[in-house]
Amino acid sequence: MAEFKEGWNYLINSRKWHYFVDRRSLCGRWAMFFGDNHDAQLGDNDSPVNCAACRRAVEKREKDDARTKRVSETESQAVVGADGADSHLGAMQRPDQSE
Numbered sequence: 001m002a003e004f005k006e007g008w009n010y011l012i013n014s015r016k017w018h019y020f021v022d023r024r025s026l027c028g029r030w031a032m033f034f035g036d037n038h039d040a041q042l043g044d045n046d047s048p049v050n051c052a053a054c055r056r057a058v059e060k061r062e063k064d065d066a067r068t069k070r071v072s073e074t075e076s077q078a079v080v081g082a083d084g085a086d087s088h089l090g091a092m093q094r095p096d097q098s099e
């Protein structure tokens, strides 16, 4: 299977773009069970069509990345991803409960 790319992606059943990492949106509302996210877009974090929760999570990840730049890129992403998901899942719908 092709490597899953992280980045912003548009869902046909959501009006917003969401930022996907490891098949989960950073806001915790969406999960991608198929495909390789080949249309993922990086950058454009300030676009008005972006999901606000995903955007905050992306900004947090970038700050965390800057702080933990001594850690290798892979390790840093894993740590930040888990951390971001936890802090958002508390307030947000879990992916398995979304339509």
Ligand SMILES: [Zn+2]
Residues within 6 Å of the ligand: 017, 018, 019, 025, 026, 027, 028, 029, 051, 052, 053, 054
């Ligand atoms: Zn989102």
